[in-house]
Amino acid sequence: MFDSLLIANRGEIACRIIRSARQLGLRTIAVYSDADRDARHVALADEAWHLGAAPATESYLRVDKLLQIARQSGAAAIHPGYGFLAENAEFAAACAAAGLIFVGPPVAAIRAMGSKSAAKEIMQAAGVPLVPGYHGEAQDLPTLRSAADDIGFPLLVKASAGGGGKGMRVVRDPAELEAAIQGAKREAASSFGDDKLLLERYLEQPRHVEIQVFADSLGNCLHLFERDCSVQRRHQKVLEEAPAPGMTASLRQAMGQAAVKAAQTIGYVGAGTVEFLLDTDGSFYFMEMNTRLQVEHPVTEMITGQDLVAWQLQVAAGEALPCAQTELAIGGHAIEARIYAEDPNRDFLPSIGRLHHLRFPAEDAHLRIDTGVRQGDEVSIYYDPMIAKLIVWGKDRGGALRRMRRALEQVEVVGVATNVAFLNAVVSQADFAAGQFDTGFIGLHHDELIPAPQVASDQVLALACLSLLLQREVDARQTARNSNEPWSPWHSTSGWRANGDNHHLLHFVDGETDLLMTLHYRDSGYLLELPSGSCEISGRFDKDGSLLATVAGQQLQARVVRRGMEFTVLCCGRRHNLVLHDPQAEALEQEDAGGRLTAPMPGKIIALLVAAGSRVTRGTPLLIMEAMKMEHTINAPADGLVTQFNYPVGALVNDGVALLDFEADEGS
Structure with a gap:
């Protein structure tokens, strides 16, 4: 076995490879672009080298730069990951010419399968069934x-x-x-x-079933059973599972033998995937062969108990396959869901921004999380917007589905739109649960899987209000502790008044809908007048920041993440965004900012209201930005000088960026 490995990839892919390489005692070498300087894979590796600018063409696709870093770092082998240069025959050839071990198939095999038409001619000659x-x-x-x-x-x-x-x-x-x-x-x-x-x-109702194959340089070749990847949008996979629902032993054997024959025909070595279309009558047809490890390989690992990345490294080092075909068996059922920063309600448009809050369920023997990001990282325009892969295992498909639904409910992402609710809708859909689906599943059930956005429910509003009120109590107690008169009644948040009932008006905005609520203080909590009636609410924050609430007698665990005036309510696997309209809170927030005029949320600059170099008084409107379909005015926090605006009209900005430079007058 070689002693050092350069991973010519990024994100979740690089993190996954580093994990197995470490277990084999290898020194791991990461590479990164300008955009990935602080990325998770950089922190995980033993060492990391800068590649170039953020665009992949100037960094991760730079073969010359990768080979230069391999020489400088003393790497013995290069793993291309899956994506970027993984199926690039010229890169594999360049690695070999540089005396580096390429963790992948031979150059000739990559070239043979690189053209779909040429690959089909090869498979036809080998007797592998093809679609006419x-x-x-x-x-x-x-x-x-x-x-x-x-x-x-x-x-x-x-x-x-x-x-x-x-x-x-x-x-x-x-x-x-x-x-x-x-x-x-x-x-x-x-x-x-x-x-x-x-x-x-064109097959009208096919299943997309692929076979994982593996071969070594000693002539051994086997398959690790099948994966069903039929749930797709625009021909891209969304969910994968192993084994395929409804697969018979005889069909599995026939497809496995065909896949092994395909690999042997081209002298394959390493991990590969042979993809088939499975027709309703049980006929199957070769579609293509991916000459790399696939994104969905974890489901195969979960049902076989094997580490396929470790297999890749061992085979690349010239070792034999770790086991024979007869030693492999299917144990249980595994499902993988790809969590993306994208908006299903906008035709799955990628969502760019910072991951202000990111929380996954705890990993265990039944649940695995493969991710390349952490809370605070940014989903950029330069790379694939995948946040994580959620992989679950159960003794049978029903158990795996239950675990997946529960795991998706526990995923918390704030800062970008995600497909989490969509994924949960898919695994909860009756036909999918019954194993009755094909590649047209999403289109057939589109309206059910992606319903039109709904105005916030009373439960969501109650949780947002409760979170706001509890946080005010926390802030008031902290202020009292820091003051010279901690027992002063002015620090009280009980709502007591000498005459009559005290109430408070709360105004949230949901899209273009105004939602007005009246809150009354009670000894045991609050009485909240909601659009559809009144209910009592109470609760507290748990030590991890989650909200333990009682709403109209129902106990709930939720999380409410606040960014400026925006509230994101996460409860029972659902997510809803609200904007608080509170002039007093907005004024206090401007005060607390101390002149740091930053974007409260991602948005677009639509107007600059004063000129750079202008002297202004406190409260003067300086610029207007549009976010969440609303206009937000940024006001001067003090008397002072607007030295410059950092973004022009029309610019898209991330939250937290400095919108303008402001110098407050001394003593202001």
């Missing part, structure tokens, strides 16, 4: 039209290079074929630099 289609070199329109007529409609127009759904079109009407071909060619050329296409019969 056209994989030829001729790409002129008459040839493609003739091939389409032979295949029949509906059919799939597909880029030969690349993946991720790019350069892919479903054509149901022959009249739409020409436009689909032209569009797919443009997208393929733009994404992969290669506009070659292939045509295939």
Whole structure:
């Protein structure tokens, strides 16, 4: 075994590889871009080297820089991870030329599977079943039209290079074929630099089932069973599980043998995944082979008890596979959910921002968290917005689903939009729970899985109000302890008044909806008048900051995260954002800022109300930013000078950034 390993990747991928490498006693070497200087994988590695600027083309895809760092650090081997250069034959060849061990398959195997059309020709010659289609070199329109007529409609127009759904079109009407071909060619050329296409019969209700294969340099080759990856959006996987629901022993054996044959045909070494489409009649067809470890490999590890990254490192060192096919068995059921910073209600648009609050359920034998981020990290525009992978194990599929639903309910993310509620809706959906789904599942159940946003419920409002009131009590007690008169009645938050009942008005805004509530102080808590009626609320903060609340007699555990005037309520797996409209609190917050005029939340600058260099008095409106569909005015905290604005009108800003430079007058 070699003694040192450079990981040519970032984030969750690098963290995962570091964990197994450490267990084998290897020195781990990380690389990072400007954007990843303080990233988790950098902190985990034994040493880390700067690659370049934030864009991947200037850092993680710089083969010359990676090889230079490998030489300088004394690395013996390079692991490409999964993504970036993992399936780049030129990178693998460059590593070999530099005398480095490439933890991956031979260059020839990468090249053989790099083109989908060439791969299908190889598989066809080897007798691996293929979807009827056209994989030829001729790409002129008459040839493609003739091939389409032979295949029949509906059919799939597909880029030969690349993946991720790019350069892919479903054509149901022959009249739409020409436009689909032209569009797919443009997208393929733009994404992969290669506009070659292939045509295939489109299967209406297929399952996406893949087989994990492994081979060593000594001629041994085996498979580690299957994974079902059918739940997809735009041809990208959302949930994966192993074993596949409804899989029979005979079908598993047939698919496993076909996958091993595919690997052996190209002289494969290392970890690989052979992907198949499984039709409703039990027929299966080769789709492609990924010549790397897959993102979803943890579910295979959970059901087999094997460490596939350790296998990769051992095989790369020339060792034999750790076991034989007959020694492998399936134990239980595993499901993986990919948690992304994205907004399902906006067509899964990536959500950029800082992770102000991040909390996962505790890991144990049944639950695993693979992540590359920590609280306070930023989800940037430069890389994939995945926050974490949640992997659960149960004795059977029903047990795994229950664990997954519970684990998703315990995930807390504030600062970016996420797909957590969407994932929970998927694993809770009746057809999915019954194993009745295919690659069209999300489209078929879209409205059920992604319902329109609803105005905050009374329960959410009650939790937000209770959190605000309890925090005011905490602040008041702290102020009293720090004062010269800690027992002064002016520090009391009991609401006592000499004459009559004291009440307090609270005004929250939910999107464009104003929500007004009246609060009455009671000995045991508060009486809250909500839009749909009154209820009693009480509670306290737990030692970890969570809210232990009683709302109308129901005991709840929740968390309310406040950023400026924005409240994020997390309860029972649901999340809701509210904005407090409280002029007094806003004024106090401006005071407490001490002249540090920062963005209270991510937003957009829509107006600068004074010129740089202006002298202003306390309370003068300085700029307006738009956030959460509302306008927020930033006022001068004191008399002073606006020296400069740091962002122009139209700029998008993250929360916490300094919007302008302000010099308060002495004594102001």
